[in-house]
Amino acid sequence: MSVWIDGLLLGWNRNLDYAKRLLADVPEDRMIYQPAVNMNHPAWIFSHLNLYHPVITAMLTGHEVTDPKGHKFGMQSKPQCDASLYAGKTELIGEYERGHNAVVDALRTDGEGVLARATPLERWRDAMPQIGVALPYLMLVHESTHLGQVSVWRRIQGMPSV
Amino acid sequence: MDDHILGLYQFSLGYAHLLVKDIPDDKMTAQPVAGRAMNHAAWVIGHLAVSSDFVVKLLGGAEVAAPPEWNELFGMKSSPLPDASRYPKKGVLMKALEDAHARAAEAYSKATPEQLNQPSSDPIRARFPKVGNFVTLLMTSHEGIHLGQLSAWRRALGYPSVM
Numbered sequence: 148m149s150v151w152i153d154g155l156l157l158g159w160n161r162n163l164d165y166a167k168r169l170l171a172d173v174p175e176d177r178m179i180y181q182p183a184v185n186m187n188h189p190a191w192i193f194s195h196l197n198l199y200h201p202v203i204t205a206m207l208t209g210h211e212v213t214d215p216k217g218h219k220f221g222m223q224s225k226p227q228c229d230a231s232l233y234a235g236k237t238e239l240i241g242e243y244e245r246g247h248n249a250v251v252d253a254l255r256t257d258g259e260g261v262l263a264r265a266t267p268l269e270r271w272r273d274a275m276p277q278i279g280v281a282l283p284y285l286m287l288v289h290e291s292t293h294l295g296q297v298s299v300w301r302r303i304q305g306m307p308s309v
Numbered sequence: 310m311d312d313h314i315l316g317l318y319q320f321s322l323g324y325a326h327l328l329v330k331d332i333p334d335d336k337m338t339a340q341p342v343a344g345r346a347m348n349h350a351a352w353v354i355g356h357l358a359v360s361s362d363f364v365v366k367l368l369g370g371a372e373v374a375a376p377p378e379w380n381e382l383f384g385m386k387s388s389p390l391p392d393a394s395r396y397p398k399k400g401v402l403m404k405a406l407e408d409a410h411a412r413a414a415e416a417y418s419k420a421t422p423e424q425l426n427q428p429s430s431d432p433i434r435a436r437f438p439k440v441g442n443f444v445t446l447l448m449t450s451h452e453g454i455h456l457g458q459l460s461a462w463r464r465a466l467g468y469p470s471v472m
Contacts, residue, residue, distance in 0.1 A: 150426060154445045157437065162450065183341065183465040222472070280313045287449040288317050295457025302347050303465055
């Protein structure tokens, strides 16, 4: 496996570890808490991030990619203060971990072979023409940005840094 | 592959610009909730500037963008301070971030596979075996986390999303 993919997986696995630590001490009933108006809460953030793992895996395995944009947790959605709209904390982090592991398996299986292929989603192709360009954005930058939001969500309530 | 990291790095700089564009100088160190210390905009931008300078040093460069005293104010062990007078103005911070980004991007674009495959020094090596691993993380995830913090800080202050 290439140094490049090694590096990608190093960051990806750090995201998983960080995500689990960010949620470890969050009570179930706080998962939809919004300390400020329109602030992204963990239930929305992890529901949103979980959409992208099947997208990444599909890109890597050559399966059809479903655009997450229009999904109820897609980029145009907003966090709601209604717990019934979201899966519970255990299920969300469980799905997050399974999604992460599926991406790792797909990358290790044939990551090198697909990097030069065109990004399947047409609206991404301008900014990310090949899968090898899309991967670091989806796996590192996009996830990290949302995990950073969780860290602030914690601090604003007086929860300790992880 | 190097171009992919550089493209993302440039994207992050653009996002940083958007996140502070409408923040006046006197709000750059605001704490939305009394008694809670969040990473405010001044700290995040300065921290990313010194982090980009660190990329330059990791890749063997010597010329950095930020003054030496910024390491205490914005380095890894620093915390955001409530005293706005301790921080440079927004324009100075953003200029430093732009310069640091440019230097780091140039250093990265010229880095050889041998440089990137060099073992990291202790104690970084335990988490990032190779220099290239750590540099990649600093230029991608690290920036993402702090810009995500900045986006949440904005929301807490009542500013709209920029995306």
